[in-house]
Amino acid sequence: MRPPQSEVSATALLQLWLGQHRQTAVFLDVDGTLLDIAETPGAVHVPPGLVDALAQLHRRLDGALALISGRPVEELDRLFHPLRLPASGAHGAYWRETGDSPLRRTGKDLPACVRVRLNALACANPGVLAEDKGSSFALHYRAVPERAPLLREALLALLDAPEGAGLRLLGGKRVYEIVVDGVDKAVAVRRLMATAAFAGRCPLFIGDDLTDHPALVLMSGLQGLGLSVGRTLPGASAVFADAAAVRTALITAAGGNHR
Incomplete structure (x- = not known):
C-alpha cells in the first residue's frame, strides 16, 4: 500500500514509483528539471552519469521513459548523445514514439x-x-x-x-x-500514452515551469503523479529542491553514482 503522497518527499515518491517499473511511465522536462538553467539554451551542461542513468531507467521501464521539452527534438538528441529516447519537442508540436521512430509533427509553423x-x-x-x-x-x-x-x-x-x-x-x-494553439505538454503526454510502450501504465511527470503546468495537472486524471522542481506548481504532489536533486534521485534509482 502506498503511503499518502503529502507525507512523502519527492525523492521517496520517485523511488516508490520507479520501483513499480512495470506499471509506471516516466515523462521528464529538460531545462530546469534535468539540467540547470544556463544563460543561453546552448550553454547548458549535461553532468556525468545522467545519460547512463536515463538509459538504464529507459531499459528498466521497457521503453516507457520520454523527454517532454520546449526544445526541438534534434537538440535533445545532441544534448544526450548517444542516447535517443521517446520525445516530444517544441511544447508538443513534434514527437516520436521511440528513439528509432521517425519524427512526427502536429503543429503548424508560425506565419x-x-x-x-x-x-x-x-x-x-x-x-x-x-x-x-x-x-x-x-x-x-x-x-x-x-x-x-x-x-x-x-x-x-x-x-x-x-x-x-x-x-x-x-x-x-x-x-x-x-x-x-492546440499543442502543449499535456497533449504530448496523452499522445505518447497511447503508444505501445506507455499504454496501460500510470504516468509520472516532473517539471519546473509554467509550461509544464498542463502536464502536471493532467496527472491526477490519468491516475498519475506530478512532481515539480524549485517550487510547488498546480498538480504537483511534492517538490524537488532543484535540478541537481532530480538528477541525484534518478542516478541513485538507476544504481549509479552521483557526481
Missing part, C-alpha cells in the same frame, strides 16, 4: 510575418536572444530582465493583431514564447 516581427523585436532590444523553432518562437531575456514588461506588452499587442490569430503566449523562466 512568416509573425516570425519577422519577432525577430525585429529581438533586434530592437539588445541582449534579447531570439530562438525560432518553427512552430514556436522564444525570446530569452535572461541577460536583460528589465526588458520583460516591454517584451510582454509587444507580444500581447501582436496576439491582438489579425496575424496573431491562433497563437498564444507562454511565459517561462526569463523567456516569453509564442506558440501555435
